[in-house]
Amino acid sequence: MMMTITKESNMNENMHCVVESICLTTQISKSELMSRKRYRYLVDAKRMCYSAIREIYGYPYTIIGGFFRMDHANIIHHLKAHKNLLEWDSSYSEKYNNLLTVIQSQESFVEVDRVMRDVTRMKNEIELKQLLIKQRVNEIETENIGAVDEQASFEGLGQ
DSSP: OOOOOOTTSOHHHHHHHHHHHHHHHHTOOHHHHTSSOOOHHHHHHHHHHHHHHHHHHOOOHHHHHHHTTOOHHHHHHHHHHHHHHHHHOHHHHHHHHHHHHHHHHHTTTOOHHHHHHHHHHHHHHHHHHHHHHHHHHHHHHHHHHHHHHHHHHHHHHTO
8 A cells, every 4th residue: 555645735635645644653544533532542643643744734723723624723733732742651651752753654665565665664663673782781780799899808807
């Protein structure tokens, strides 16, 4: 499946592509995303959509609101909440950054599925490297504690 997003395309098409991207990254159906349901995972996904559309294309609040059948004031509210979540919720921030990666890759006509696999692979590599670093830090700390114990016992013998 190949989707593309270009800034020259019409607004409606761009917003549909963002919706499809968020559905792929969050594994939520389009009907769920466009529904009036207010489960946290859906509201977060919707916020990411509004924010991505605003951030990437700079569309006015009224255009975004009209596409999602909402008032522009609701869009403003969600964008403010989005900003706070980016700052305080690392999981939300990671999901949003993954979404932006997918959308920006589409502007270069890249297959979304491949990009998602690459993002997942890179994330796993980073987690593995972090684990290896933690293990090495623990080894160094253990070595340092052993060296301090040896030095203390050596100094104790000399007295």
